[in-house]
Amino acid sequence: MHLMQLPREVLLGENLKGEVVNVAKRIGLGRKALVLYGKHTKKIAGREVEENLSGEYEVDGLTVKGATMEEVNRTLDEIRGGEFDWLIAVGGGSIIDVAKLASFKAGVPFISFPTTASHDGIASANASIKDIGAKTSVKAVPPIAVVADVEVIKTAPYRYLAAGVGDMISNLTAVKDWQLAHRIKGEYYSEYAALLSLMSAKMVIKNADIIRLGNEESVRKVVKGLISCGVAMSIAGSSRPASGAEHLFSHALDAIAPKPALHGEQVGVGTIIMAYLHGMKWERVRETLKRVGAPTNAYELGIDPEYIIEALTIAHTIRPERYTILGKDGLTREAAEKAAKITGVI
Ligand SMILES: NC(=O)C1=CN([C@@H]2O[C@H](COP(=O)(O)OP(=O)(O)OC[C@H]3O[C@@H](n4cnc5c(N)ncnc54)[C@H](OP(=O)(O)O)[C@@H]3O)[C@@H](O)[C@H]2O)C=CC1
Ligand SMILES: O=C(CO)COP(=O)(O)O
Numbered sequence: 078m079h080l081m082q083l084p085r086e087v088l089l090g091e092n093l094k095g096e097v098v099n100v101a102k103r104i105g106l107g108r109k110a111l112v113l114y115g116k117h118t119k120k121i122a123g124r125e126v127e128e129n130l131s132g133e134y135e136v137d138g139l140t141v142k143g144a145t146m147e148e149v150n151r152t153l154d155e156i157r158g159g160e161f162d163w164l165i166a167v168g169g170g171s172i173i174d175v176a177k178l179a180s181f182k183a184g185v186p187f188i189s190f191p192t193t194a195s196h197d198g199i200a201s202a203n204a205s206i207k208d209i210g211a212k213t214s215v216k217a218v219p220p221i222a223v224v225a226d227v228e229v230i231k232t233a234p235y236r237y238l239a240a241g242v243g244d245m246i247s248n249l250t251a252v253k254d255w256q257l258a259h260r261i262k263g264e265y266y267s268e269y270a271a272l273l274s275l276m277s278a279k280m281v282i283k284n285a286d287i288i289r290l291g292n293e294e295s296v297r298k299v300v301k302g303l304i305s306c307g308v309a310m311s312i313a314g315s316s317r318p319a320s321g322a323e324h325l326f327s328h329a330l331d332a333i334a335p336k337p338a339l340h341g342e343q344v345g346v347g348t349i350i351m352a353y354l355h356g357m358k359w360e361r362v363r364e365t366l367k368r369v370g371a372p373t374n375a376y377e378l379g380i381d382p383e384y385i386i387e388a389l390t391i392a393h394t395i396r397p398e399r400y401t402i403l404g405k406d407g408l409t410r411e412a413a414e415k416a417a418k419i420t421g422v423i
């Protein structure tokens with residue numbers, strides 16, 4: 078049996094901070110709601126969402142400090158202790174992932190209220206959580222509803238929107254890796270999920286100049302593409318259509334770099350290198366990232382080239398069960414350096 082879980086409602090529009098009440102009512106959510114936010118997203122939209130809900134629901138807020146198992150467990154304790162009926166995550170990918178996994182473990186629904194369009198976890202059913210070592214992809218639940226307020230997302234620095242493009246263009250190499258794993262390891266492959274995922278990547282290549290304007294239309298395009306990636310992952314039953322070797326590289330950087338860049342920025346640069354290794358048109362990836370103003374090299378990521386090389390050599394060890402172009406043995410230091418130099422990453 079193949080179970081595909083999808084959000085019941087997706088709202089994309091302006092001034093939706095008060096609209097959550099109506100969504101909750103339509104879906105028939107219970108009386109007690111817990112609002113999750115980060116230190117920054119509390120001020121950006123979290124507090125206001127909480128206040129709006131308090132007219133109709135019993136509400137409490139919880140500040141989350143990153144996508145770790147510790148924070149998932151802390152959220153679980155809060156849900157169980159306070160007997161909350163549902164959650165709403167107001168934040169970036171980290172806050173949404175904590176809500177996703179806590180919601181799954183506690184058996185209560187959650188609403189995704191993204192404050193940035195920087196990642197494709199907005200509507201997906203899998204959570205990327207750091208437990209011991211690097212982040213792992215854990216099966217969870219998709220949000221019962223997505224409320225994407227363009228006004229809120231527009232307040233985020235442009236850099237976040239460009240990161241969203243990086244997370245979508247990575248689907249090009251993720252799908253190639255998935256096909257490789259299907260052929261070599263007999264791994265389950267869904268042609269539909271793969272094509273849906275590639276559609277978002279092609280959309281950003283085609284619309285790079287519109288996205289670069291950073292206006293409302295740009296935000297709408299990126300958000301729709303990111304939601305669609307989440308649906309592709311739900312259809313696949315894993316993050317395979319949107320996460321390959323370029324993601325392993327980014328997870329490796331998160332684990333070793335003193336100051337990692339945004340997830341979408343790192344996977345974008347990873348896509349340039351993995352496209353080169355796959356023998357794909359890597360220049361087209363770099364060109365698109367340049368056109369949207371996303372980083373294309375170590376300097377722009379603010380990461381020392383030494384960490385780039387190290388991340389490339391250890392990426393295959395991050396999730397050994399996820400077969401990619403890096404193979405079982407990964408890249409030698411020489412191969413890593415050569416690939417990074419040829420593609421202009423270092
Ligand atoms: N499950 C999935 O399918 C996927 C999961 N991911 C995961 O998502 C995470 C990356 O998400 P990302 O959003 O890039 O990063 P984060 O959620 O880690 O957020 C980065 C920073 O941006 C801040 N921020 C959020 N919204 C705004 C805003 N509107 N204006 C200014 N600052 C803001 C956050 O504030 P604060 O401190 O308040 O949180 C935080 O300090 C990674 O952990 C990645 O693994 C990525 C793709 C898919
Ligand atoms: O970031 C993701 C997809 O864009 C999530 O995938 P992983 O956590 O499996 O790498």
Ligand SMILES: [Zn+2]
Pocket residue numbers: 196197244319320324340344
């Ligand atoms: Zn990603």
